[in-house]
Structures are given as structure tokens and as C-alpha cells.
Amino acid sequence: MYLTIIITILGIANSITAQNQNEKIPGFDLNNLDRSVSPTKDFFQFATGGWQKANPIPETESRWGSFNILYENGQKKIKEIILNTLKNKGPKGSDSQLIGDFYLSAMDSLGIEKAGLEPLAPMLKRIEELRSYKDFPEFFAENRKNGLGSPIGFYIGTDKKDSNTYIAYTSQSGLSLPDKDYYLKDDDRFKKIRAAYMEHLEKMFQLMGDDQKTAIKHANEVFEIEKKLAQVSMSRIDKRRPELTYNKKSISELNQLTPNFNWNKYFSSLGIKTDKIIVSQVDFLKATNNIFKETPIDQWKTYYKWHLIDGFASWLPYQFVQQDFDFNSRVLRGVTQMKSREKRAVRLVNSKLGQPLGRLFVAKYFPESSKKEVEELIENLRAAYIDRVKQLDWMSAETKQKAIEKLKAFTYKIGYPDKWKDYSNVDIVPNSVAHNIMAVGKWQAEDNLSKLGKPVDKTEWGMTPQTVNAYYNPVNNEVVFPAGILQPPFYDPNGDVAINYGAIGGVIGHEFSHGFDDSGSKYDKDGNLNNWWTKEDREKFDAKTKIVVDQFDKYEPLPDVFVQGKLTLGENIADLGGLTLGYYALQKYYKKNGGRKNIAGFTPEQRFYLGWAQVWASNTRPEYVKQQVTTDPHSPSQYRVNGPMSNLEEFWNAWNVKPGDKMYRGDNLQAKIW
């Protein structure tokens, strides 16, 4: 038995080093490998160690991975599109006018210096005019209409219990730091960031014209209000539980919840008529009601001024930009050098006018043939998932039936929207970037608020076509794959099929699995928050997810910095599911089309796992990792590879992993759901 293992391992090694040195895997660069590490010990290092060595993090970045490289390539294409619009600028409201003029305004550094804080003057004046907390409803409504923030968020969204209807939602907001933990936790890393934040606030208030003493006073006032809001904010872990955030109230119940905040005034200023609302965080709303009244109005004014300046800081005169960079990029994410104005301007236009840009992007860069091929991939994944559900030994026939119905009902979107949003009435000018940011904010607010009372638009996209990402939307029961992710290393039309199934196949399976993770599994086939599980099956599922939580809780990317198993549970379940489904979809592909062969000494199954690992190849700065584990529901890259793979028998078989190996989680530790 042991002899067989040794021979097999050597067999692989021999075939890699001796027989196939010059053979290439289409869609995978063998230089990415670090052959000094055993794949049975640390697969991430084996599969991406070479890449890591060859791709140090640029000064302007906090994380650098194959994701980022694809993103940067996309940005270059987008820049080219923008520069073209400048050469052929159309009439007011045309895509080329909107895009071209927005870009010019962002590049106009001289104009920005000259204008100073003038573009924000009307809003600063409005804040100065506030007399008491009783003015807040109208003030918040104006902010909302202008695309600016308030401590209480408001939006129109699909009703999670009636997915064909829009309804009003209100949610917690109002913090500047990335998470409530930054205000409250006593660890050294948060203490250090708080000290740096206080310094940042002081400097920003000085730039706004305060002397040092006043700046310190104002900084403290802002921090105290934000800290109070943080104390009553719901944690990210609880926010992931849809049953906690769905609290339907009548407007009179809402007013009883916050007697100091008159919602009728808020709605009438907003031009909204509704008799019900979903309160996402009841405790937060109740508590802010008191904070509104208890905090002197002058302190609130300081707070609102800060939030206004903070929101625009990267597009104000250079001193603001520099100070904003020093805190938000250098301190929080470890970046050492600011991106060029050109790059920042391309990013800004892409984030504000993503759809008009996306239309030009897909016309030039998205081959229609990709759509068909990805459709086939999706259908293979769906079929594999249905097979997997059928063979589960822990789920009852009753729940299986419902799960299969849900899988059959999944819809998908590929590439770009069928229907584009109309931006033609957005007032974009070539000489005021602040004006343009607000103009888009206004348009977005109007677009969102006008939904109330209309039927749900199921064709709408939550991402722009050029985005390098994908998503599952539980209320539509749909998976969405923008053109941006349908490129190498995720999907290579000329790539090896096993690599593609590991990469884009894994991603598609990941998104499908979100429909069955700890949160998505609570929505039924029609996208309604509605339990379709038997009690016993849900208990068994919860017990299985608990193993995943425990596994990831133990990961320690930096000394004393741990992954949060509960925060990342949905994503980790989706990775586990994605790799399982991609694997079986690949088997289906070979069964139907044939063509199995070893390449460069690797079996198709081995290449499948290399394909997934390739997507996660990356280097990260410690500051980035610290922020990631606090705020990001996705685990750090190495665990998105080693975490799921060390649980999978299919992986063990492919790479000859045995009990005792690092990539082998023994029977009672093994997380196995789908």
C-alpha cells in the first residue's frame, strides 16, 4: 500500500520533470507553480508560489492578484474608450459627451485647486442652517435626493417576502471607518487606527479652516457621534441573517419607534407615498432616535460637515486628496503610493457612468460566441448540482424535491444587460467634478426612488458589464456573469477545458451554491424569504455548516489575526459547493465530448484544481489582510484554495493526498455539504 503511494507520487514527479518539460497547458502558465512545495501539503503555495514570486505588489496597491491584473487590463481598455469619446464628442446627453466631459472634469486639477471648497458651499450652508434635530427629516431627505449619506439609510428594493413587489427599506448608516469594530474593539491594531483616525480628522478640519484647538474639538465631536452609532449598529455577522433584518412596520409603528424623527415629513420631502417599510435594524433606529435628541445641534453640524467633505475628499484640492490618501489608503490598506490622476479619473468615470461605458466596452470586447459557451457551462453546472442533491445522504426526499425545484428555476444573465439605463438627462459638465459626482448621485437616487409602486424589473443588473466579478441575487433566484469575468484567467475560449471548469466553472458553481448557503437557502425558488426545509434537514444542514465555521475560525493569516468563520460562512460554503459542482460538471463534459488526456504530466482532475487556484494567485499587504478579516465576507485567497480543497475526496484522489497530509482533513473534521 505504502509502496504504491510512493510510486504514484514519484510517477507524477517524473512525468512532470522528465517527459513533458516543454508541453504547455492552454490557459495556464506552468511558471505559476512552486514545485519545491508538495501539493499535498500546501496546494495554494504549490499552484501559485511561482506567480507570487514573479508578481510583487505595486506601490499603488494593497493586494495584487490575477483578479487585479485582469481589472487593470480592463481599466486600460476603458481608458482607451474614454479617450476615443474625447475625439468624437456627441451632443449633450450622448454617451460620448457624458463620459468625455466627466473625464475632463476629473483631470482638471487646476480648476479643482482654484474652486477650493466652493462646489460644496450650498451644502455647507444648508448644514449651517440646521436649528435642531427636528430639522433632520427634511435634511436627510434632501441628502438622499442628492445622493449624499445620512445616519439613516433609505432605499427602494424588492420585497424579500414578495419578490414581485418593490418596498421601502431603511437601514443603519453613518460611520466613516470600515466597520463598527474599528470604534469599539480594544486590540492594538484598532487602537492604532483610532489614533490615526483622530489625527486624520484634525488635519482635515484644519484644511477646512479650523485652528488647531478647534480642529481637535471638532475631531472629538465627530468621533463621539460615530462611536455612539457604532455601539448600536448591527454586526456584519447578524446583517447576513435575512430573518433578523426583515422587520415590516406601518408608518405609525415607524413613528412610534422614532418619536424624535418625523417620518411623514421625511417621506413628503422625498416625494414618497407608502404605508409600510422594512426596518433592517430596529435597535439601531430606536437608539439613533435618542442620539439625535441628546447630541447638541452644533456637534451634529460638525459631523455632517465632516461627512460631506469626506465623501468628496479625493476630488477636492490636492491637500485634501493627499490627506485622504494618507489615512484611507496608507493607514487602512498599507498602500505606499497614490495612483496617477489619470488612473483615478478612469476609475471614477467607470464607477459613476459604468453602464454607458459598459455599452461601449462590450461592443468592442465581448465576443457573442462567449455567451453560448458560458450558457453550456451553466447548464452543465445546473445538471451536476441536481445530481448531487439527488445523491445526498443527509437530506430528506421532501427537501430534495424543493431544492431541485429551486435549481430548475434558477435564471441567469451573461455578459451585459438587454436593456440599458438612460443617462441622457444627467447634467455632466467638463469643468466641475464635484458637480458631476452629485449629478450622477441625483440620477441614481431618482432611479431608485421611482421604483416604488412599479412591477419589479427582473432584467436589471446589479453590476456593470465590465466588472470582474459575478453574483447570485436571491430575490430573483438568478446568477449573473458580467463580460468582465468571462476572460482569462477565469475563462479562456482557447484554454484547456479542465482549467476552464476549475476557474469559471468553479465560479459559476460558487454562485449557484449561494442559493444554498446559510443565507441564500432561506429563499425559495421564487425568491421569497420562506422556509422550504423540513426541521430535521435544516438542523442537519446547520450542523454541517458549523464544521465550516470551526475550520475557518482557526485560520490565522497573520499572528493574532484570525478569519471570522461566521462572517465568511456563506462564501466558504459557496467555494466548497463551487469546487464540487465544477468537478462533476467537468466529468459530464468528458462523458459527452470525450477528449480526456494528460497535459504536461497533469491529469484533467489535477488541472481542474490548478484552474481554481490560478484565479486566487495573489500577494497582499498585512494592512489589507487585517481589514479584510474584519469587513470582507470572503476569506483570504490561500484559504479559498486550501480551505475547501482539504475537505474534498475528489481533490485527495486527484493529488494522492493521504491521511496525515496537511491537505487532508480527517473524517470528523471534514466539511461536506453538497
Ligand SMILES: [Zn+2]
Ligand atoms: Zn460569493
